[in-house]
Amino acid sequence: MDIRELRETLAENIKRQRRIFRLTQEKLAEMADISSNMINDIEGCRTWVSDKTILKLAAALHVKVYQLLVPEANSDTDHAGIRKEVLLQLKKTIDTEFDEVLK
Numbered sequence: 001m002d003i004r005e006l007r008e009t010l011a012e013n014i015k016r017q018r019r020i021f022r023l024t025q026e027k028l029a030e031m032a033d034i035s036s037n038m039i040n041d042i043e044g045c046r047t048w049v050s051d052k053t054i055l056k057l058a059a060a061l062h063v064k065v066y067q068l069l070v071p072e073a074n075s076d077t078d079h080a081g082i083r084k085e086v087l088l089q090l091k092k093t094i095d096t097e098f099d100e101v102l103k
């Protein structure tokens with residue numbers, strides 16, 4: 001999975017959760033204390049999110065952060081391998097960032 005696929009997954013998961021709660025981009029932005037333009041850019045795969053932003057979005061959407069980054073299971077497709085790859089990449093990124101902080 002490359003960064004483009006991860007952005008697309010994030011965008012789709014945010015859109016899906018918004019629809020579940022029947023939220024507009026503006027209402028989600030208000031709930032997450034970020035701009036509606038930021039929501040639009042994230043859902044349009046035009047920008048990435050900071051750690052603070054993804055935490056705010058997850059809280060506003062009542063999900064855990066990883067749920068925004070992992071592709072949704074589809075009965076027609078086996079996503080187990082993709083999920084494992086995403087989680088391994090996230091772990092590697094977190095470990096690298098943690099090592100940077102310790103330096």
